[in-house]
Amino acid sequence: MNAHHQRELVIIGGGPAGLAAAIEARRTGVQTTIVDERATLGGQIYKQLPRAFKIHEPRHLGKDYVAGRKLIEEVEASGVEIRLNTVAWGIWDKSIAIYQEGTDAGVLHATQIILATGAYDRPVVFPGWTLPGVMTAGGAQSLIKTQRVLPGRRILMAGSGPLVLAFSAQLHQYGANVAAVLEAAPLPGLPVIAKLLAAAPGNLNLLRDGLGYIAYLRAKRIPFLHSHVIVRAEGREEVERAVIAKVGRDWCPIPGTERTIDVDTICLGYGFFPSVELGLLCGCQHTYDEGLGGHVPVRDEAMRSTVPGVLIAGDGSGVAGSAVAIEEGRIAGITAALELGHLSEAEASRRAGPARTRLATLERFRAALTSAYPVGPGIYELCTPETVVCRCEEVTAAEITANILPGSADPNSVKNLTRAGMGQCQGRNCSRQVASLVARTAGKSIPEVPMFTPRPPAKLVPIALVAEERPEEEPVAEVG
């Protein structure tokens, strides 16, 4: 499968950032490969309908679909090597270990790498969150938009930020019965509104979208409750009820405000975590910013990480949405072309100029939104001792707390003792909650305790496929 020769640029992730990067790099003649785990390009936001579905009115699918389709077609026509159904599960120096669903495993050698891995829904640990019927908002949206299937009969949407409104309105437009929408943050006060308006020039469309969704929910008489969170999902085998409560500014439930809503589905839209696993495996330096989703890579203006030859763009470097991801992707593609000698310094900076200007405008709005919807510390306080924190290994909060060694502030020792974070999802869902429990015990904050040490494989790989790697392909470089 031609996996052994050197490639100039490998882009991991075919969402907005990866597509924009591919276009810019290819335009300068860079030999470019794009790798994506899914069967179609587009990532989550531009997720395409299955090829077997026939679309009579593409407009009906919304502007994201149309914008995504355009980007994808441009990449498909550009001569970029596209490898779909392909998981990148480890990186050693510039060698990327890949596994193609069901068929093959191999290694791609790259001179430059752009990580455009995107983000995933922020897990929020509360009693009952493992019951079938509790879904991430992204998962529910994807099921409805690209599979045309409703996740349940009566849906509660709980979360925070503008996407909660957008998702709820969309779910309803697609025919779902939305019982209520919970926003953990209080009604925005005047200072917040002032900040949003100050950032509005150039971003009026974003502001208008948000107000439109609020009007839609009101028109459809869907209750929209500020300062409310889901505290418990109840049901025997599946969700049958949701218990909600009013919260203070810190998102901690106020005792005595609990009430029960009859729903069979709970969608969680508390924002996103950047997918930083591959950057961590590369050895890129990271820092912590709750507003950007948590641990994010340190980058320069040209999207270079702290590791030479590794560039990072889009939500995987801090959650800011698809508009920002596209501009970052463009800049990363241009930087890769510069590093590979396809562009002069002056030409690269000329080409990146417009993207930088647009990025600055978008960034103002993102910063204003983040300050309007700060994540409350109460989000880490919803689990009870019996609550399963690590979904994969079924480790409860009580077991985690009991295995925090006296004087230790390292989640890795808890991982070793309990297996929390060692399961199929590789700690993506439990790592932050475990860190929070460890930090609390040690009297520290989350950014002050270490992350789970990243280990390959970043995604599950059938051991037989890797072991049976065909002889003409170079083996994965040895670790360490």
Place this chain on the structure above:
Amino acid sequence: MSDRDSTHRRLDPQGRIERGRELTIEVDGEPVIAYEGETVAGALMGIGKRIFRSTARAMAPRGLYCGMGVCYECLMVIDGRPNQRACMTYVAPNLNVQTQRAWGHRRGSNGAP
């Protein structure tokens, strides 16, 4: 609007989108209608089946959670292969799908994936 409470969960908004051709898959020994282009998760959610597996330790029910291949909660035994993500696997004629118990191996074996 009456569709909002129906048990049939597949959307057919005014024929603007047509599913792929109809086919039959086998779910826990029963024939189930699905459509080309659907994922196993989509097909099962479409008939209201939301429990995809039970866990190894507590035998607790689990289903579709992240829907994007990240959480590995929707693991099922598909065509005899355990630990396949229902959200990332597409249906095909006569595909065999089984609700997974623990790690999907034979009784008595409990090896992690």
